Amino acid sequence: MNKTLTGSVVLATMLxxxxxxxxxxxPLQVSKPVxxxxxxxxxxRTYGAPGFAVDPEDPLHVFGSAVDLRxxxxxxxxxxxxxxxxxxxxxxxxxxxxxxxxxxxxHTTQGKIAFGSGGTLYYGLAxxxxxxxxxxxxxxxxxxxxxxxxxxxxVRDTRGLEGENQQPNRPLSGMAVDTSGDQDTIYLTWxxxxxxxxxxxxxxxxxxxxxxxxxxxxxxxxxxxSGVFEDEAVRAEALETVPSPTPAASASPSGSATPSAxxxxxxxxxxxxxxxxxxxxxxxxPTAPAAVPSASPAPPPPGSPKSxxxxxxxFGGSNPVLAIDDKGTAYTAWVSSYQNQVSAPNPGYxxxxxxxxxxxxxxxxxxxxxxxxxxxxxGIDMVWSPEGGNDGTxxxxxxxxxxxxxDSESDVFxxxxxxxxxxxxxxxxxxxxxxxxxxxxxxxxxxxxxxxRLDAAWFDTRSDPGTTSNDVYYASSSDNGATWSKNVRxxxxxxxxxxGVFASRxxxxxxxxxxxxxxxxxxxxxxxxxxxxxxEGQDIYVAAVQYDEIEPATxxxxxxxxxxxxGLAIVGVLFVLLALLTRRRDAGPxxxxxxxxxx
Amino acid sequence: MGTALKTSRKLVVLGTTALTGVLVAGxxxxxxxxxxxxxxxxxxxxxxxxxxxxxxxxNADLPVVVRFDALDGPVLGTFPVNQDTDALAGSVQIPADAxxxxxxxxxxxxxxxxxxxxxxxxxxxxVAGPGGAPVLGAPLGESDANRPVGLVEAGSASTQALVLxxxxxxxVALFLAGAAVYFSTRRQPTPEKARP
Numbered sequence: 102m103n104k105t106l107t108g109s110v111v112l113a114t115m116l117x118x119x120x121x122x123x124x125x126x127x128p129l130q131v132s133k134p135v136x137x138x139x140x141x142x143x144x145x146r147t148y149g150a151p152g153f154a155v156d157p158e159d160p161l162h163v164f165g166s167a168v169d170l171r172x173x174x175x176x177x178x179x180x181x182x183x184x185x186x187x188x189x190x191x192x193x194x195x196x197x198x199x200x201x202x203x204x205x206x207x208h209t210t211q212g213k214i215a216f217g218s219g220g221t222l223y224y225g226l227a228x229x230x231x232x233x234x235x236x237x238x239x240x241x242x243x244x245x246x247x248x249x250x251x252x253x254x255x256v257r258d259t260r261g262l263e264g265e266n267q268q269p270n271r272p273l274s275g276m277a278v279d280t281s282g283d284q285d286t287i288y289l290t291w292x293x294x295x296x297x298x299x300x301x302x303x304x305x306x307x308x309x310x311x312x313x314x315x316x317x318x319x320x321x322x323x324x325x326x327s328g329v330f331e332d333e334a335v336r337a338e339a340l341e342t343v344p345s346p347t348p349a350a351s352a353s354p355s356g357s358a359t360p361s362a363x364x365x366x367x368x369x370x371x372x373x374x375x376x377x378x379x380x381x382x383x384x385x386x387p388t389a390p391a392a393v394p395s396a397s398p399a400p401p402p403p404g405s406p407k408s409x410x411x412x413x414x415x416f417g418g419s420n421p422v423l424a425i426d427d428k429g430t431a432y433t434a435w436v437s438s439y440q441n442q443v444s445a446p447n448p449g450y451x452x453x454x455x456x457x458x459x460x461x462x463x464x465x466x467x468x469x470x471x472x473x474x475x476x477x478x479x480g481i482d483m484v485w486s487p488e489g490g491n492d493g494t495x496x497x498x499x500x501x502x503x504x505x506x507x508d509s510e511s512d513v514f515x516x517x518x519x520x521x522x523x524x525x526x527x528x529x530x531x532x533x534x535x536x537x538x539x540x541x542x543x544x545x546x547x548x549x550x551x552x553x554r555l556d557a558a559w560f561d562t563r564s565d566p567g568t569t570s571n572d573v574y575y576a577s578s579s580d581n582g583a584t585w586s587k588n589v590r591x592x593x594x595x596x597x598x599x600x601g602v603f604a605s606r607x608x609x610x611x612x613x614x615x616x617x618x619x620x621x622x623x624x625x626x627x628x629x630x631x632x633x634x635x636x637e638g639q640d641i642y643v644a645a646v647q648y649d650e651i652e653p654a655t656x657x658x659x660x661x662x663x664x665x666x667x668g669l670a671i672v673g674v675l676f677v678l679l680a681l682l683t684r685r686r687d688a689g690p691x692x693x694x695x696x697x698x699x700x
Numbered sequence: 701m702g703t704a705l706k707t708s709r710k711l712v713v714l715g716t717t718a719l720t721g722v723l724v725a726g727x728x729x730x731x732x733x734x735x736x737x738x739x740x741x742x743x744x745x746x747x748x749x750x751x752x753x754x755x756x757x758x759n760a761d762l763p764v765v766v767r768f769d770a771l772d773g774p775v776l777g778t779f780p781v782n783q784d785t786d787a788l789a790g791s792v793q794i795p796a797d798a799x800x801x802x803x804x805x806x807x808x809x810x811x812x813x814x815x816x817x818x819x820x821x822x823x824x825x826x827v828a829g830p831g832g833a834p835v836l837g838a839p840l841g842e843s844d845a846n847r848p849v850g851l852v853e854a855g856s857a858s859t860q861a862l863v864l865x866x867x868x869x870x871x872v873a874l875f876l877a878g879a880a881v882y883f884s885t886r887r888q889p890t891p892e893k894a895r896p
Contacts, residue, residue, distance in 0.1 A: 133847035183851050506811070508759065509735035509819035538771065539820050541735070567804040567824030569737055593844040604737070621851060645851055653853035666871035673871070676878030680885040 127648075134593055134644040137165065137178060137187040137625065147171040147602060148641045149609065151178070151625045152210040153616035154222065160618035161651065164222060164248060165625060166212030167641065170602055170609055173203035175212045175226045177248045183651060184616065184623040184643045194242025194251040199228030199260075204237070206272035208479035208544055209420060210611045213276035217285040221245055223316060225256075225276040225289050233260060235267040235296055239289060243316045256289055256310050256319045265301075269294040274479065275423035277431065284315040286458060288431050290421035292478075293322060300407035304417030304440040309433060311459045325433050325453040327462040330416035339437065339446040340411060342470045407441045415441045418451065420479030426493055427485075430456045432522055434467060434483045434497055436476065446470055448477040450499055452522040467497060467516065467525050475511050476500040476543070482612065484549045488581040489519045496582050498545040498557055501528060503536045511543035512536075513559050517582050531576050533588045534563040542574070546612035548622070554579050554648070556622040558591065558613040569604070570595035573613050573626045575646055591624045591644050600629040601639040620649040738788070738807045738821035746828045748796035753779075755788040755807065759818050762809040764788050768795060769803050771820060776805070800829035 138148050147170045156162035161183040167176040175195050178187045195202055204211060204227050213225035224242035236259035242251040259268040275290035290309045297303060308322035330336055401407040406414045421435035437449045450467040468474060480500030487493045495518040500511045514528035532542035545559040554577055561574040573591040578584060591613070602609040616623040625643040632638040738755040745751050758764060758781045767773040776792035792805065804822050811817040 129852050130848050132851065133845075133849050185850050504816075507816050507819055539816060541819060565822060566802065567738075567740075567822035569739075569823075590844070593847050595843075599737075604735075644847075647851055650852050650854040653855055666868045668871075669875040670871040673874035673876070673878030676875070676882040680878070680882040683882070683885050 128589070129647045129649070131589060131591065132185075132645045132647065134591075134628075134642040135185060136628075136631070137180075137184070137641040137643050138167065138189075140178070140187065140189045141169075144636055145171055145638060147637070147639045148627060149211045149639070150611040150627045151614040151641050151643075152212060152214050153614045153623060153625065154214040154216050155616045155618055156220070157216055158220065160620065163616050163623060164214055165614060165616075165641070165643075166210065166214050166224070168202065168211035170203055170211070170639070173201040175202035175224070177212075177214070177224065178641075179248060183618075183621065184625075184645060187643075190248045192244075192248060192250050194224040194226055194240065194244075194253050195228060196240065196253050199230060199238060199240065201229050201231075202226045204271040204273065205609065206478070207608045207610045208476070208612070209272035209274050210614065213273060213289075215276055215278045217278045217287070217315070218280040219245075220247070221285065221315070222248055223276065223278055223285075223287060224251070225273055227271055227273050234263075235269045236260060236262050237268070237270045239270055239273055239291060239310070241287060241289065241312070241316045241319070254312075254316050254319065256312075257322060265295070265297050267296040269296070272420065272479075274420040275433065277423035277425045279425045279429045279431070281427070281429050282313075284313065286429065287312040287316050287319075288423050288425070288433075288459075289319070290325070290423055290433055290435075292419045292421070297406075300401035300405035300441075302440055303406050303414040305419055305438050307418035307421040307433070307435040307453075309421065309423075309431075309453075309459060311431075313458055320459060323459045323462070325421055325435060325462065325464075326416070326418055326451075327453060327464050328413075329451065329464040330413040333411075336411055336413070336416060339416065339439075339449060339470045340442075342447040342472065343442070343444045410442045412441075415439060419477065420481065421453070422481055422483050424483045424485040424495060426521070427487055428456070430454060430521065431458070432483065432485065432495060434481050434499075436474075436479060436481060436499075437470070438477050445477065447472055448474040450474065450481060450497070452495075452518075454522050465522050465524075467518075467522075468499075468501075468528070471501070472505045473501045473503070474499075475502050475509075480511070480543060480545070482545055482547045484547050484555070486549055486553060486555070486581055488553050489517070492519060492521050494519050494581055495522055496547055496549075496555060497525075498531065498547045498559075500543045500545065503530060504539060507539055509541070510539050511541050513542050513545040513557065515547075515557070515582060515585070529585075531557055531585050531588075532559070532561060532574065533576075534561070538563070540565075541571070544610060544612045546615050548615035548617040550617035550619050550622070552619040553581065554617065554619070554622075555582055556615050556617045556624075556646075557585070558615050558624050560610070560613070560626075561588075564590060564595050566595070568595065568597060569599045570597045571603075572596065573624060575622070575624055577622065577646070589646060591646070592626065592628070592642070593644070594630065596626070597629050600632050600634055601627065601637055603627060603629075603639075614643075620651050621645045621647040735819055736807075736821050738805065738823040740805055740823040740825050743824060744826045744828055745794055746832060747794055747798040747800075750791050750793050751805075751825055752791045753788065753805065753807075753823065754790075755821060756786060758786050758788050759809050760786050762811065762817055764807050764809055766790075766792050767806045767808065768798070769806070771806055771808065771816075773806065781809075794825065794827060798827045800827050802826050 149168050149170050151165035154164045163180045163184055165178045167178040177190045180187045215223050222244045226240055228238045228240045238259050239256040240253050241256055242253045244251050270291050273291045277288045279286040293306045293308045307325040310319040310322050312319045417438050418435040419438045421433040424432045433453045439445050447470040449470040452465045452467050454463045483497045497516045501514045502510045503512050504510050513531045515531050516528050517526045534540050540563040542561045548556045556577050558575045560571045562571045564572045572595050575589045575591050576585045598604040614625040623645050627639040628642040631640055736757040741752045760781045760783045764779045766776045768776055779790040803825050807821045808816050809818045
């Protein structure tokens with residue numbers, strides 16, 4: 102039986118391989134979305150868009166983060182049939198003492214999951230309780246039994262920090278696992294905020310913590326800006342984008358620096374200890390005044406962050422995302438953010454690279470402080486592909502606009518780098534709607550299949566008939582990002598965003614989740630179709646863009662049937678053998694006698 | 701039974717309300733501000749009738765222009781934005797010659813040079829037909845309900861059934877043949893030994 106099944110599998114695989122060549126660029130179908138969260142019957146359920154992780158050993162075995170934004174709890178759901186049915190697992194990676202994991206942010210997935218070596222599943226999450234005030238801690242869950250149980254490590258514990266020292270570490274925006282070594286190396290990135298008050302408020306910082314022992318211990322947070330804003334020329338480049346002259350811009354000592362020259366200068370390289378003490382800029386000054394906003398019109402004290410916008414402490418970054426190449430180099434992409442500016446400069450996207458688990462960092466500009474960059478708190482994602490040369494290719498998708506000057510308008514752009522992030526291609530829009538109509542296309546996600554196909558998905562208002570709704574749209578590239586497919590609508594009906602927490606007064610949204618396999622891309626999102634303006638809930642829906650037929654999951658009934666048939670056949674053969682033996686036994690003695698010499 | 705149902709329903713409503721309150725408070729405190737929105741009330745109107753419009757998160761320094769059906773459609777009205785709340789409120793008259801069916805109100809804000817300054821917002825209105833009956837226009841959001849269910853598998857279910865049936869027939873045939881051979885051998889009388 103095994104041989105028969107194996108033969109069938111081999112034949113089907115060969116046929117499947119042949120068909121995948123012919124069908125690589127054209128989907129076989131887009132499946133009807135299914136309600137993944139059918140397992141939850143609570144009328145108040147409010148799930149955020151999921152993150153996905155595909156079992157490297159079985160592409161039909163998919164895990165998804167299931168985070169209920171209303172109860173603020175992190176969970177996990179599992180599918181054994183390529184996302185067509187789901188079950189919720191009982192165990193949660195959250196510690197009992199840090200039960201909540203909600204991050205009140207937009208543009209980020211709540212709960213990051215990824216596979217490590219040997220089938221280990223990792224779950225990166227925030228943790229807090231009602232007594233934590235603004236503090237948000239960071240944790241990593243590790244499961245060696247497919248999510249049935251978790252061992253959770255503290256990455257950054259902020260419990261007990263008070264007043265201005267409170268640390269809202271949110272959102273946890275990136276997680277990546279390097280499986281090339283003896284033990285998994287895990288990278289977690291987030292935005293570190295502060296609770297300082299005027300005139301000592303400083304910019305948020307993009308930070309990263311690293312574990313080189315499979316998640317048992319983590320480094321202290323490493324600031325990914327790596328001092329890039331200590332460079333006056335970089336700050337001047339940003340400040341020059343402020344629409345009207347400001348005291349800050351005019352006070353810049355390096356206002357004559359040309360932006361293009363600055364953007365293409367050598368990378369900023371600086372050593373970073375693996376377990377550095379928190380940067381002085383990230384902790385409260387002991388001389389800082391009490392947390393009472395000044396009502397006085399008096400100018401800020403000299404030396405304070407607010408006294409001069411053109412200081413490094415007023416420049417930072419948000420929402421770093423991660424990618425790992427095949428040599429173990431970690432790349433983080435993040436967007437600049439500002440503090441104490443009369444008018445905020447344009448956001449700029451940066452890349453920070455480390456080849457030694459965060460000991461040394463190199464920072465490169467991805468976009469510069471471009472006029473069409475529209476999002477200073479994320480809207481970016483990145484993957485690495487082995488194609489495109491010795492160093493492979495970094496792919497970034499990010500929000501920007503084809504219509505600078507139109508507030509809140511957004512498109513999804515794609516850029517590539519084939520020299521490990523040092524230089525980047527010109528941006529190309531991925532969404533193909535009519536730019537004249539000024540629709541919103543944003544909150545993008547990118548993923549890569551084992552065969553190199555790139556999948557991108559985002560939210561889009563082109564199909565909104567005027568009901569404050571949006572849809573999930575998708576495009577793929579089978580030539581390493583040189584061209585992108587025609588856009589495909591994934592949600593089969595528009596999602597009413599007057600309901601739920603995606604927009605309006607909440608703005609708790611996340612990019613669509615993507616699980617990329619060679620045969621299909623599974624796309625998941627938060628959907629309000631089962632709710633109304635009273636219940637305000639959200640379910641997770643998933644649909645598959647299928648490129649190749651999948652190997653059928655052999656049902657138990659079929660297995661039992663085949664076993665019975667083979668059993669009957671074996672009994673039949675035994676009967677024949679018994680018959681032959683019986684005949685030989687009966688005939689045997691006569692022959693012997695015949696052979697015996699006559700007396 | 702009825703009382704228990706009522707009680708549990710009350711509990712659900714209360715719980716939902718309380719949790720929503722917590723979420724609203726938390727979100728309002730920390731979440732980012734979403735883009736502008738536009739609502740029209742009532743949603744079903746007759747041609748030439750008036751609908752109320754409202755919205756939030758507009759640029760308070762620029763007037764809002766409401767057009768009919770397109771970014772460059774006929775202007776139905778121009779409205780100031782509340783300086784304190786960034787909100788929009790007013791009413792517009794649907795054109796008397798509007799055809800029955802679905803139409804869209806499009807709100808834009810333009811800078812002094814005439815360029816659109818903020819992403820347009822859209823609100824659906826359905827113009828009633830003769831006699832005031834609602835008329836359905838194009839499907840809202842162009843629902844694509846005829847999608848295939850599930851993933852396409854290599855080898856359909858009928859092929860699997862055929863393979864199973866064939867294998868079953870072969871197995872049973874082999875069993876019967878073997879049994880027949882065996883039992884016929886057992887029943888076959890032993891040839892008598894040659895007597896001298």
